[in-house]
Amino acid sequence: MATIEHLTQRSPQVSVDDLLDGFFPSQRFGAVSFDSYRPDPQQPSQSAAVKALRSFASAVNTPKPSGLRKFFGAKREESRAGIYLDGGFGVGKTHLLASLWHAAEGRKAFGTFVEYTNLVGALSFRKTVDALSTYQLVCIDEFELDDPGDTVLMSRLMRELADAGVKLAATSNTLPGSLGEGRFAAVDFQREIQVLSDQFDVLRIDGEDYRHRGLPVAPPPLTEQQVRRRARHFPDEVTVAEDDFGDLIKHLAGVHPSRYRQLIDGVDAVAWHEVQTITEQAVALRFVVLADRLYDRDVPILASGAPLSELFTQEMMSGGYMKKYYRAVSRLTALARQGGDAGGTD
Numbered sequence: 001m002a003t004i005e006h007l008t009q010r011s012p013q014v015s016v017d018d019l020l021d022g023f024f025p026s027q028r029f030g031a032v033s034f035d036s037y038r039p040d041p042q043q044p045s046q047s048a049a050v051k052a053l054r055s056f057a058s059a060v061n062t063p064k065p066s067g068l069r070k071f072f073g074a075k076r077e078e079s080r081a082g083i084y085l086d087g088g089f090g091v092g093k094t095h096l097l098a099s100l101w102h103a104a105e106g107r108k109a110f111g112t113f114v115e116y117t118n119l120v121g122a123l124s125f126r127k128t129v130d131a132l133s134t135y136q137l138v139c140i141d142e143f144e145l146d147d148p149g150d151t152v153l154m155s156r157l158m159r160e161l162a163d164a165g166v167k168l169a170a171t172s173n174t175l176p177g178s179l180g181e182g183r184f185a186a187v188d189f190q191r192e193i194q195v196l197s198d199q200f201d202v203l204r205i206d207g208e209d210y211r212h213r214g215l216p217v218a219p220p221p222l223t224e225q226q227v228r229r230r231a232r233h234f235p236d237e238v239t240v241a242e243d244d245f246g247d248l249i250k251h252l253a254g255v256h257p258s259r260y261r262q263l264i265d266g267v268d269a270v271a272w273h274e275v276q277t278i279t280e281q282a283v284a285l286r287f288v289v290l291a292d293r294l295y296d297r298d299v300p301i302l303a304s305g306a307p308l309s310e311l312f313t314q315e316m317m318s319g320g321y322m323k324k325y326y327r328a329v330s331r332l333t334a335l336a337r338q339g340g341d342a343g344g345t346d
Contacts, residue, residue, distance in 0.1 A: 001232050001233075001234075001236065002231065002232055002233070002234035002235065002236065002238040002239065002240045002268075002269075003236075003238070003239045003240070004231065004232065004240055004242050005239055005240070005241050005242070005267070006241060006242060006243050007241045007243050007248055007251065007263060007264070007267075007270070008243050008244075008247050008248055008250075008251040010255075010263055011254070011255065012255070012259045012262035012263055012265070014122075014258070014259050014262050016123060016127070016131065018262065019119060019122060019123070019258055020109070020119075020131060022111075022261050022262075023109035023110055023111045023115070023119075024101070024109075024110050025098040025101055025102075025110050026295075026296035026297065027296070027297065027298065028296065028298070029094060029095060029098035032095050032098050032099050032102065033099050033102055033103070034050050034053065034054055034096075034099045034103065036095075036099075037050060037092055037095055037096060037099060040207055043091075043205075043206045043207050045203075045204055045205050045206045045207075046091065046092065046205055046206070046207060048203070049085065049096060049203045049205050050096065052083065052201075052203055053083065053096055053099065053100050053103075053169075053203075054103070056083045056100065056167070056169070057100055057103040057104055059167065060100075060104045060105070060106075060136055060137050060167045061103075061104060061105045061106075061136075080198075080199060080200060080201050081158075081161075081162035081166070081167060081168050081199050081200075082158070082162070082167065082168030082169060082170065082199045082200040082201070083168075083169050083170075083200060083201050083203060084143075084169075084170050084171075084172070084200035084201065084202045084203065085097065085169075085170070085171045085172075085203050085205055086171075086172060086202055086203065086204050086205065087204060087205035087206065087207060088207065090207070091205045091206070091207035092205070092207075093141075093171040093205060094141055094142075094171060096171075096205075097110070097139050097141055097169055097170075097171050098110065098139075100137070100139065100169055101137065101139050104136060104137045104167075105136070106135070106136035106137070107134060107135040107136055107137075108135055108136055108137040108138070108139070109132060109135055109137070109138045109139065110139040110141070111139070111140065111141065112140070112141045112142045112292065113140055113141070113142050113143045113144055113154070113170075114142070114257070114288075114289055114292070115258070116128075116140060116154070116157070117150055117153060117154070118256065118257045118258040118289070119258055120153060120157070121256065121257075121258065122256050122258040122259075125153070125156070125157070128157065129157065129160045129161065129164075132157075132161055132166065133160070133161060133164035133166060135166055136166065136167060137166070137167045137168075137169065138161060138166055138167070138168055138169075139168075139169045139170070140168070140169070140170040140171075141170075141171050142171060142172065142327075143170040143171060143172040144172060144323065144324075158199050159199070162199050168199060168200070170200065217309075217333075218307045218308045218309040218329070218332075218333045218336060219333070219336050219337055219340055220307065221275065221303060221304050221305055221306065221307055222302060222303065222304050223304055224273060224274070224304050226302075226304070227242075227271050227272070227273055227302045227303065227304045228242075228271075228273075230271075230302050230339075231269070231271040231302055234268070234269060238268045238269060239266055239267055239268050239269075240267070240268065240269045240270065240271055241264070241267045241269070241270045241271070242270075242271040242272075242273075243270075243271070243272060243273070244272075244273045244274060245272045245273060245274050245275045245276060245303075245305060246274065246276065248272065249278070249283060249287070252283075252286050252287065252290060253283070253286070257286055257289040257290075260289050260290050260293045261293050261296075263290075263293075264290075264293055264294065264297065264299065267297075267299060268299065268300075269299060269300045269301070269302065269339065270294065270299055270300075270301050270302070271301075271302040271303070272301065272302070272303040272304070272305070273304055273305070274304060274305040275303045275304065275305035275306045275307075275308065275311065276305055276306055277306055277310050277311060277312070277313060278311060278312055278313070278316075279313055281316065281321070284312055284316055284321075284325065285321065285324070287311075287328070288324045288325065288327075288328045291328040291331050291332050292327075292328070292331070294331075294332075294335060295331040295332075295334070295335060298335075298338070299335060300335055300336075300338040300339035300341075301332060301335040301336045301338070301339045302336075302339045302340075303336060303339075308329060308332045308333055308336055309329060309333070311328070311329060311332065312325045312328075312329070317329075
């Protein structure tokens, strides 16, 4: 029988080093490379992106001239501090960003936009700048500005890292000059947005945008008995985190999102009883972070209650954070399917 634990009984204490040590590609992209990327021959921008990123990796790996070399002939190719991959879902942007991370030498960080904002929340802005300024490369996946506070925060962070000589790389579905559109009065923050845009060379990667396929159909919820029984039918070496969904939601409010990666350490599957629609925006955004961390680690889900397709309200699914919620539902649905395949039968 599987080992049963409870996320609601975990309160991870994480040091600064532990937080920074977690900034690397998930296991889904743990062994990718530029060579393993397969450009679509019908989309030349994909091959062009590989070439540009190889060149950018070389720039990261070329040390800055110092001492006499700085004045006598030792030249380093000048380039902008950052490179920005724009394109729809499913064109391989994260694969390419992770490939850049693997190709770069020295100290480097890889995380989602939300993970960096959470890092600032956990450490303070100045400590985050001081820590990341010692890196050669900082990669930001799923770059998105959802509110004015994040706009100013990331603008300052990118500017200070660039001034410190750190190379930056980002992916997003929105061009830098358009960040923030539809979420707040972007015109009021155009100066900050422009600072971000000025840091990057933009690479457009064309290809089929998987958003046009819509959300996958979520599997039907299990009964309470099925969740309890299937959770225990996993093999002996498997650890299942089984929780009442309402209790889990309350517990997450007391754990900083920067620690969610450590919260699920050693968990091979999760079982949730009585899933309910989340109606508060702050609660929903916290849960999106947990969904991302579970997806990073391929953690199967067993769940009763409301279907995962109804996890967020219709207002949320059509509002300013809709991309986050659509991504979360898509990922949770995939993990629930894995749970149905991996869990024990009735």
